[in-house]
Amino acid sequence: MSNEVASSEEEPNIGHLLDGEHHLNTNISCYLSAFDSRLNGKLTTTNYRFYFKSEPLTVDVPLGFILKIDKLYATNYGNSAELIGFTVICKNGRYYQFTRYEDETNFEHVHDQLAKYTFYLSSNLDCFAFFHNPRLSDQTGWFVYNPEKEYTRMGIGDRWRLTDVNQNFELCDTYPRKLCVPSFVTDDELKLVAQFRSKNRLPVLSWTSADKNYVPILRSSQPLCGMSGKRSIYDEDYLKKIAQMISTPKGYICDARPFINALANCTNGGGYENEKYYDSFKIEFLRIENIHTMRDCLGVASFNLDSKWLEHLKLILDGCVKICDRINTGHTVLVHCSDGWDRTPQLTSLSMILMDEYYRTLRGFQVLIEKEWLSFGHKFST
Numbered sequence: 001m002s003n004e005v006a007s008s009e010e011e012p013n014i015g016h017l018l019d020g021e022h023h024l025n026t027n028i029s030c031y032l033s034a035f036d037s038r039l040n041g042k043l044t045t046t047n048y049r050f051y052f053k054s055e056p057l058t059v060d061v062p063l064g065f066i067l068k069i070d071k072l073y074a075t076n077y078g079n080s081a082e083l084i085g086f087t088v089i090c091k092n093g094r095y096y097q098f099t100r101y102e103d104e105t106n107f108e109h110v111h112d113q114l115a116k117y118t119f120y121l122s123s124n125l126d127c128f129a130f131f132h133n134p135r136l137s138d139q140t141g142w143f144v145y146n147p148e149k150e151y152t153r154m155g156i157g158d159r160w161r162l163t164d165v166n167q168n169f170e171l172c173d174t175y176p177r178k179l180c181v182p183s184f185v186t187d188d189e190l191k192l193v194a195q196f197r198s199k200n201r202l203p204v205l206s207w208t209s210a211d212k213n214y215v216p217i218l219r220s221s222q223p224l225c226g227m228s229g230k231r232s233i234y235d236e237d238y239l240k241k242i243a244q245m246i247s248t249p250k251g252y253i254c255d256a257r258p259f260i261n262a263l264a265n266c267t268n269g270g271g272y273e274n275e276k277y278y279d280s281f282k283i284e285f286l287r288i289e290n291i292h293t294m295r296d297c298l299g300v301a302s303f304n305l306d307s308k309w310l311e312h313l314k315l316i317l318d319g320c321v322k323i324c325d326r327i328n329t330g331h332t333v334l335v336h337c338s339d340g341w342d343r344t345p346q347l348t349s350l351s352m353i354l355m356d357e358y359y360r361t362l363r364g365f366q367v368l369i370e371k372e373w374l375s376f377g378h379k380f381s382t
């Protein structure tokens with residue numbers, strides 16, 4: 001297919017393009033299926049978005065929101081398949097079905113260009129972000145999140161400290177350079193604790209606040225118990241001392257996984273904490289499925305009951321309510337799943353939004369995403 005822009009004689013219906021954005025196809029006449037009707041309108045695509053304009057509706061969706069694009073075919077009597085449109089399924093569950101006019105001969109080109117720039121890696125293209133050069137001040141982007149400033153804002157005081165033990169990512173290559181840990185523990189002891197956690201993602205501080213009497217939320221990955229039920233006195237003692245830092249010594253470990261999944265992870269060397277040895281904590285399994293199961297929900301064309309999407313959301317919100325309740329009643333909370341970079345930040349960040357009004361501001365929300373998701377190694381691209 002040619003890379004030239006296909007267009008009608010009309011002006012493109014996107015009034016303002018971003019820096020680095022250019023048209024792929026402009027004002028392609030087509031239908032958008034909506035409920036039981038079809039809307040007649042114009043479709044324009046760029047290397048950043050697709051834009052559909054009709055009399056009652058405007059749709060403006062960045063290509064980064066797209067999960068997959070399926071072609072629609074009509075089978076003729078001669079058993080030859082003819083492309084009549086395509087369906088765009090987005091990562092938030094919305095989907096858009098476009099079908100061409102009978103006299104529209106360029107629709108396959110529209111599909112191919114849209115797929116090419118949406119799935120840019122398969123086409124050996126760079127992401128749009130590399131072409132977009134907005135003029136921003138130093139107060140945005142890379143410098144929004146400052147660990148020292150943020151943990152000071154929380155009021156960590158003398159009981160917690162920031163360590164540079166992971167400055168070169170030698171302790172854990174998926175953790176940030178600076179970690180907030182209890183003041184009583186040395187860097188050498190942290191290394192021993194990390195050895196008992198999957199991918200060395202040891203328990204570290206995510207959040208605390210004077211408003212909650214400095215009761216902490218910690219995050220980590222699963223312990224490496226295995227089938228033989230291995231133990232680590234360093235990990236056990238570390239968590240026990242953290243629980244004793246506050247007036248209510250009994251803490252909670254909120255394991256995001258279903259119990260059967262945590263048990264199955266023992267066969268791969270993982271597992272879960274045994275209350276017999278972690279006697280300062282009570283274990284709660286939140287029954288949240290892994291990222292792969294959640295992603296499978298997006299394969300369902302609409303979020304009906306079969307997708308179980310609402311059930312997954314309910315379990316996440318239930319987990320956040322439990323975490324907030326434990327913190328409000330003075331109990332230390334450790335949150336983890338298997339590796340601690342998918343379900344864990346969902347739970348920690350939503351709980352922090354509920355309990356800390358700063359994260360409900362625009363800048364605070366930026367800090368939260370940078371801190372809990374980016375710096376702690378969430379794999380956005382997988």
